[in-house]
Amino acid sequence: MDKIIILGGGLSGLAAGIRAIELGYEPLILEKNSVSGGLCSTYKRDGAYLDLCIHYLLGIGNEPMRKIYEKLGCLDKGSIIKLPYFYKFYYKDKTITISRNINEFKNELLSNCSFNEDIKEIKLFIKYIKNFRYFPMIAKKSTEIMNRFEYIKTGMGYLKYIPTYRKIARLTIEEYASRYKTDILKEFMLSFMPSSFTMTYLIGVISKFITGNADILNISSSDFSNNVLNKYLSLGGKILYNEEVQSLEYDNNSIKRIITKNNTYEDFSYVINATPLNYFYNNLLDNKYKTELVDKEIYDYENNKIIASYVVFYKIKKEYAHHIPHYFIIKNEDNIKVANNINSSIGFRSYEYLKNDDDTITVSAIVDQTIDDYNYWVNLKENNTYKEEKMKKALEIKELLIKKLPFLSNIIEVVDVITPLSIENRCNALYGGYLSNLGTKTSTRGIFEVKSSKLNNLYHAGQMIYVIGGIVGALVNGIFSVDVLDYNIKKK
Numbered sequence: 320m321d322k323i324i325i326l327g328g329g330l331s332g333l334a335a336g337i338r339a340i341e342l343g344y345e346p347l348i349l350e351k352n353s354v355s356g357g358l359c360s361t362y363k364r365d366g367a368y369l370d371l372c373i374h375y376l377l378g379i380g381n382e383p384m385r386k387i388y389e390k391l392g393c394l395d396k397g398s399i400i401k402l403p404y405f406y407k408f409y410y411k412d413k414t415i416t417i418s419r420n421i422n423e424f425k426n427e428l429l430s431n432c433s434f435n436e437d438i439k440e441i442k443l444f445i446k447y448i449k450n451f452r453y454f455p456m457i458a459k460k461s462t463e464i465m466n467r468f469e470y471i472k473t474g475m476g477y478l479k480y481i482p483t484y485r486k487i488a489r490l491t492i493e494e495y496a497s498r499y500k501t502d503i504l505k506e507f508m509l510s511f512m513p514s515s516f517t518m519t520y521l522i523g524v525i526s527k528f529i530t531g532n533a534d535i536l537n538i539s540s541s542d543f544s545n546n547v548l549n550k551y552l553s554l555g556g557k558i559l560y561n562e563e564v565q566s567l568e569y570d571n572n573s574i575k576r577i578i579t580k581n582n583t584y585e586d587f588s589y590v591i592n593a594t595p596l597n598y599f600y601n602n603l604l605d606n607k608y609k610t611e612l613v614d615k616e617i618y619d620y621e622n623n624k625i626i627a628s629y630v631v632f633y634k635i636k637k638e639y640a641h642h643i644p645h646y647f648i649i650k651n652e653d654n655i656k657v658a659n660n661i662n663s664s665i666g667f668r669s670y671e672y673l674k675n676d677d678d679t680i681t682v683s684a685i686v687d688q689t690i691d692d693y694n695y696w697v698n699l700k701e702n703n704t705y706k707e708e709k710m711k712k713a714l715e716i717k718e719l720l721i722k723k724l725p726f727l728s729n730i731i732e733v734v735d736v737i738t739p740l741s742i743e744n745r746c747n748a749l750y751g752g753y754l755s756n757l758g759t760k761t762s763t764r765g766i767f768e769v770k771s772s773k774l775n776n777l778y779h780a781g782q783m784i785y786v787i788g789g790i791v792g793a794l795v796n797g798i799f800s801v802d803v804l805d806y807n808i809k810k811k
Contacts, residue, residue: 320345321588321808323801324577328558329357329746330790331780332593333547334391334797339591340554342805347587348556349579351563356544357746358753359790364735366676369632370683371742372540372753374646374668375405377524377791378456380532387457387794392550397538400672405528406646408510408664409723410503421445421529428507434500441504447518450483451526456791461799463769464806487518489760510648510664513687515624517760537672547794564594567603573776591800593780598747608773617749620690622761627688627739627751629657631713633720634679635731640671642726643682649723655715658692658738665716681734684716693739693750700740709736769796769803778804 323339325332328350339346354360359372378384379399388394405417415431418424428441458465458473465473477484487495493514499505512521527533536543551558561581568576577584592599597617600609616623635643648666655661670681699705713733721727739751771777780800781793 322347322586323589323591323804324349324584324587325591325593325780326564326577326599327357327593327781328352328355328548328560329593329781329793330359330544330547331793331797331800332357332591333544333551334794335591335593335780335800336551336556336558336797337391337547337554338798338801340551340556342801344589344801344805346556347584348551348558349562349564349577349584350558350560351747352745353560354541355548355558355560356541357793358742358748359540359544359793360745361539361541364632365634367632367634367679367681367734368539368670368673368675369681369735370540370670370673371630371737371745373535373543373790375524375528375533375535377527377533377789379534380530382456382532383459384457384532384791384795387798391794392546392553393543393794394536395546395550396542397536397546399534400537401531401534402645404644405525405533406511406648406666407644408507408648408650410506410650411652413503415503415507417525417528419529419531421448424529428504431503431507432501437499437501437504440498447483447487447522448526448529451480451522452530454480454523454526456523456527457795461769461803463803483522484519487522490518491760492516492518492521506650506663510650511666513624513626514663515759539673564603567605569605569608569774572774574774589776589778589804591778591780591804593797593800595747595749595781596779597749608771608777610768610772612768622759624759624762625690625693625750625752627693627742627748628737628753629686629688629692629709629712629739630737631684631716632734632736633682633684633717633731634675634677634734635682635727637671637675637678637680639726639730640669640680643669643671643724645669645671649719651719653715653719653722655712655719657686657712657716658688658695660687660689660692662686665719667720682731684713684720686716688739688751690750693743696738696740705738705740709738712736769800770807 321344323344323346325335325346325348328348332348336346336348361368361370403419408415415427425445432438455476495518496505496508562579564579566578567574574590600613646668648664650664651662666685668683699708713736742748742751769779778800780797
């Protein structure tokens with residue numbers, strides 16, 4: 320039985336471990352932290368649960384992704400919350416709600432329309448959503464190991480979506496928003512995702528929600544990760560904690576030894592890297608084994624955007640939970656500048672289904688951050704003004720929230736604040752990016768090789784490898800990494 324060392328116990332590493340056992344391999348996961356889960360985690364501060372990851376689970380309905388969630392144990396504990404709306408957007412004294420009912424959503428947009436020219440654009444927007452409702456989110460196997468027939472069959476499954484895809488895949492959200500003359504419609508389009516992303520992502524996520532393929536579970540991100548961990552352990556999988564890899568040793572174009580701060584491992588046949596690509600290539604891999612494609616994936620910031628977050632966690636008394644939408648976005652009318660940017664809107668999320676110790680619920684505020692913002696926080700840390708600035712912005716955002724929801728005035732308090740540096744420190748994510756593979760209309764992401772072209776026994780997993788990204792990308796590519804490995808072994 321071939322032994323596989325998996326570097327990283329996040330969702331991708333755990334998924335790879337489960338798939339490895341299914342195919343008859345013996346996996347061992349090395350995790351640098353004292354718990355698994357990586358980005359998909361929750362921590363506690365002052366009796367409050369602070370969640371770092373899960374919002375909506377894409378493909379949770381009747382899509383193939385649902386079978387993967389079930390296969391990996393993701394849904395073993397917890398139940399699905401079917402929400403009537405995706406999110407609410409507050410703009411001055413008006414609101415736009417993305418209802419589960421597409422006709423209600425369409426009427427909501429039309430009711431906020433001030434110019435006749437925008438009516439045609441709204442109808443086209445709804446048409447795009449309808450056309451994308453059943454767009455296949457994942458393939459059945461990695462394209463690296465598809466035969467010609469499978470490749471053609473997979474491509475045929477996308478044929479009916481090509482006319483819509485061509486219209487939105489090279490159109491940024493900012494470009495699309497500029498088509499509207501009505502301010503609230505323009506700001507609505509810019510509210511949910513970074514404006515440099517293409518319309519494919521915005522249309523895709525909304526369409527998944529409307530078809531019932533985007534919902535949440537009533538458990539924390541750590542509980543979700545633990546579901547996958549328990550599945551892995553129940554199959555006989557092994558994981559070692561506090562085993563941060565420090566170096567690799569090579570022989571005959573293969574990794575032969577893995578040195579952690581505690582141990583040396585050499586009794587293995589294959590290595591699956593489920594740590595972030597940037598960390599692995601910059602800190603562990605020898606220069607002669609690096610490839611131009613990886614460099615482009617990691618360092619072409621203009622085309623492959625790094626999206627991180629500044630997040631504030633507040634808590635309020637539980638009896639007020641029903642007054643707060645599950646997820647809502649507020650126009651940044653105060654022009655609050657966080658790090659180097661003034662985001663047009665700020666998103667908020669209520670975690671009323673997580674029970675804090677002191678009869679409160681957690682509400683988070685999320686502000687997108689870029690590589691420039693990351694550098695801003697680094698400079699503050701070096702000048703010892705990091706904590707002060709974090710809290711200053713948290714209080715400014717709190718006032719923005721109170722303006723929109725005045726009843727919060729004396730019942731809301733800051734629990735904790737995290738920046739891209741916090742995420743980077745926890746799981747080595749590239750510049751603290753929580754979603755580092757969605758991209759612009761000129762992005763090259765999604766074409767990365769699972770099997771290393773320079774090392775015979777190295778394979779890659781992780782959300783940056785697969786074009787979807789996030790939880791879906793992490794889980795799917797964890798499976799794909801082992802499938803590709805198994806394919807190459809059998810091919811030999």
